[in-house]
Each structure stands twice: as structure tokens, then as C-alpha cells.
Amino acid sequence: MKSISTLLSATAVGSALLFSNALAADTIKIGVAGPFTGANATFGEQVFSGVSAYVTDVNASGGINGKKIELVKGDDACEPKQAVAVANRFVDQDKVQAVIGHFCSSNTIPASEIYNDAGILEMTPSSTNPTVTDRGFDNLFRGCGRDDQQAVVAGSFILDTLKRDKIALIHDKDTYGQGLVDAVKKTIEARGIKPVMYEGLTRGERDFNALVTKIKSSGANAVYFGGLIPEGGPLIRQLKEQGVDVVIVSGDAFAQAELVAAAGGAQNLKNVYYSATPDPLADPSTQGVQDSLKKANITPANYVLYGYANAQAVIAALKAGDELKAQADYLRSNTVDSAIGKITWDAKGDIKDFKFVFYNFDDKGTPVLVK
Numbered sequence: 001m002k003s004i005s006t007l008l009s010a011t012a013v014g015s016a017l018l019f020s021n022a023l024a025a026d027t028i029k030i031g032v033a034g035p036f037t038g039a040n041a042t043f044g045e046q047v048f049s050g051v052s053a054y055v056t057d058v059n060a061s062g063g064i065n066g067k068k069i070e071l072v073k074g075d076d077a078c079e080p081k082q083a084v085a086v087a088n089r090f091v092d093q094d095k096v097q098a099v100i101g102h103f104c105s106s107n108t109i110p111a112s113e114i115y116n117d118a119g120i121l122e123m124t125p126s127s128t129n130p131t132v133t134d135r136g137f138d139n140l141f142r143g144c145g146r147d148d149q150q151a152v153v154a155g156s157f158i159l160d161t162l163k164r165d166k167i168a169l170i171h172d173k174d175t176y177g178q179g180l181v182d183a184v185k186k187t188i189e190a191r192g193i194k195p196v197m198y199e200g201l202t203r204g205e206r207d208f209n210a211l212v213t214k215i216k217s218s219g220a221n222a223v224y225f226g227g228l229i230p231e232g233g234p235l236i237r238q239l240k241e242q243g244v245d246v247v248i249v250s251g252d253a254f255a256q257a258e259l260v261a262a263a264g265g266a267q268n269l270k271n272v273y274y275s276a277t278p279d280p281l282a283d284p285s286t287q288g289v290q291d292s293l294k295k296a297n298i299t300p301a302n303y304v305l306y307g308y309a310n311a312q313a314v315i316a317a318l319k320a321g322d323e324l325k326a327q328a329d330y331l332r333s334n335t336v337d338s339a340i341g342k343i344t345w346d347a348k349g350d351i352k353d354f355k356f357v358f359y360n361f362d363d364k365g366t367p368v369l370v371k
Contacts, residue, residue, distance in 0.1 A: 004058070027070045028063070028313075028318060031090040033083065033101030033111065036075040039204075039230040041259055047125050048073065049298050050307025050339070051100055054315070057292065064318050071209070072096055076107050078228075083107035087114040096120065098318060098327075100143075100310045105129035106175035112140050119324045123314050125306040128252070129179040133348045136233050138328050141345055143310040145354035147176075150251055151183030153356045154224065157273050157275070159191060161358075161370070162221035162247050168197035168215050170235070172227030180251050181226035196220050203227070206234045209242070216244045225250045233262020238269045252276040255302045255367070266365030273370065275356045280340045281307050289339040300339075309338035 021325060032051050034044030048071075055069045058334060060362035067148040072094045074086035083102050090096045091114060098121040102108040108127035115122045116137045122130065128354055130148050133140060158164050171181035178200065185195060197218040201211060212235070223239070223246050225232050236248055241264075260266055280286050281300060289308060293300045313336045320330035335344045344352045359367040 029096040031072045031096040031099040033074040034103035035078040038077040046303035047307035050304040051311040054311040078104040081113040087111035091118045125310040141349040147180045147183045155187030166221045166222035168223045169195045173200040177227035197229035212238045228253045237264035247271045249273045260365035273360045305339040309340045312338045
């Protein structure tokens with residue numbers, strides 16, 4: 001027979017748990033997953049700033065159906081194993097009701113398996129690899145474009161606008177980088193153009209002089225790079241230092257001010273191009289969002305706006321109902337007015353009619369739309 005003190009203790013613990021659960025029920029947790037440390041931390045911080053700015057406004061207006069939103073940060077450092085750990089923590093420990101993330105495709109793909117099994121809504125602001133949505137998960141949406149969409153535009157841009165047909169394809173062996181390069185390879189080969197070089201570099205490396213020598217000896221007049229700024233910037237700098245006369249083209253990961261320093265200065269960005277969505281800062285419909293961000297002392301940079309837009313979409317879905325089906329049905333049936341313009345989704349969870357345009361740089365390193 002248990003003592004009175006033991007029974008009282010058990011009762012107290014039970015009451016504490018009920019109180020804790022009651023508190024949890026009064027908030028809605030949204031996980032924000034991305035690289036908050038490491039070479040790509042700037043991307044994660046931008047996304048989080050955008051999400052946080054919108055959530056602050058929503059909470060000030062009463063939250064979601066009277067419940068305040070609580071953000072839970074998950075640092076995956078763009079490392080797949082760490083992403084899986086973050087996903088498991090979100091589901092098992094934090095009990096999140098939705099996730100905005102992950103950033104890198106190589107992280108989103110394995111982490112999304114966990115969210116799918118748990119029936120949790122997920123939207124990635126940046127993972128462009130087609131595999132992300134091609135698996136047919138009901139819970140998973142993309143708040144950005146796809147590599148195969150970007151690749152068709154890139155291949156045509158190199159061949160038709162830049163008039164270059166000796167193309168070296170360089171990737172970083174990551175799901176995003178290699179996936180993008182493979183899609184460009186498929187696009188140009190469909191036009192009868194065989195790349196003069198196809199090679200991978202290793203993420204984390206900074207000395208590419210041997211690779212640059214191979215590019216030079218290949219006779220390439222264009223380089224298409226699939227990867228991120230920490231490797232892309234030094235590659236650009238070393239191509240310029242060795243006097244390799246090529247145009248350099250990459251994807252939307254180059255749409256960051258950090259590229260200027262990583263490439264060794266604005267003077268090295270002549271004949272460097274990247275594809276991205278049309279600049280949302282130039283869209284008059286996003287002016288209110290920009291003003292709101294500036295008032296909060298947040299620079300409305302590229303992935304800040306994507307974070308804000310993804311938060312707008314996820315919160316709109318959460319307002320539609322507590323169950324995943326209601327949330328997913330809402331996104332597949334409605335248009336969201338967002339920080340990157342009006343967005344709608346297809347049955348796969350991809351944005352319909354996502355547009356890509358090209359930018360290069362002026363002598364100060366400022367992106368300029370290629371017309």
C-alpha cells in the first residue's frame with residue numbers, strides 16, 4: 001500500500017503535467033529549421049528573421065484562432081544527419097504543429113520523411129531539388145521554384161543569350177548543387193550540346209586552383225556552377241586570378257550580398273550571372289511588407305522575404321483547421337498574397353508558374369536585372 005505522501009506526490013506530478021499540457025495547448029509551435037551555424041548560417045538567419053517578423057505581427061493581432069505562435073529554432077547546419085536529429089526533436093520533444101524548412105535540399109529530403117510520418121505540415125523556403133515534392137507527400141509544400149524549371153531557363157540563357165556553347169559543369173556534390181547541374185546538363189544535351197567538362201568539388205574546400213587549371217585547358221567559354229557561396233565565391237575569384245576568359249552562371253543561391261566579398265570584390269563579378277525569381281522588392285504589392293520589416297530594423301533581403309512569405313502561407317493553412325488534411329487542402333485550393341507576390345500550389349505542392357529571370361552585377365556588386 002502506498003503512503004499518503006507518495007499519493008500526494010503522484011497527484012502533484014499529475015497536476016503539474018496537466019498544467020503543462022494546458023499551457024502547451026494555449027500556444028501553437030512552428031519549427032524553423034535551417035543552418036544557423038556554419039558557412040551557410042546567413043541563409044538560415046535570413047529565413048528566421050522573415051518568419052519571426054510575420055509571426056510577431058500575427059501574435060500582436062491575436063495569433064491563430066486566439067492562440068499565440070511560438071517559434072522553435074532548429075539548427076541543421078546544412079548537414080543531413082543533423083537535419084534528421086532536428087526533425088526528430090521537433091516531432092518528439094517540441095511537438096511542433098508545422099515546420100518552415102529545411103534550407104538545403106539534402107536536408108529537406110530525409111527530414112521530410114519524419115514530418116510525413118508524423119502528419120505535420122512542412123514548407124521549405126529554398127529546397128529546389130525536384131525529389132522534394134516528386135515523392136507525393138500530402139504534407140509537404142515548396143515555397144520556392146524547382147531545379148528543373150531553373151535549369152531549362154539557365155540552359156537557354158547560356159546558349160541563346162550569352163551565345164556560349166563550350167560549357168563546363170561544376171557542382172558541389174550536394175543534392176542541390178549536383179541536382180541543378182544535372183538538370184542543366186540534360187537541358188543542353190537536349191539541344192545537342194555536350195558539356196566540355198563535368199566535375200564535382202568538395203564542400204568546405206577553398207583552394208580550387210587545380211580545378212581552375214582543368215577548366216582553362218578544357219577550352220570552356222562558360223562555367224555553370226551548382227552550389228552555394230562559400231565554394232562559389234572562391235571559385236569565381238580563382239578563375240579571375242588565373243585569367244580564365246569564361247562567363248560564370250549559377251542558380252538562386254548566388255542572390256546574396258555575401259557573394260561580393262566571397263568572390264574577392266565587385267571587380268570579379270563582371271560576366272557572372274545567376275537565375276532567381278523576379279526581385280520581390282520591385283513588386284509594388286510587397287511594399288507594405290518591406291515597410292514593416294524596415295520598421296522592425298530588418299533588411300528585406302532575399303531569403304528574409306521568402307521566410308516571411310512561407311510563414312504567411314503556413315499560418316494561413318493553420319488557420320484553416322487543426323488537421324493536416326484541412327491545412328493541405330487549403331494550400332492546394334487557395335492563392336496566398338505573400339511577400340514574394342501571389343502564390344498558388346499544384347497537386348504536388350509546387351508553386352504554379354514559378355518564374356525565373358537572370359541578374360548580373362554592376363561595378364559596385366549590386367545585382368542588375370538582365371533584360
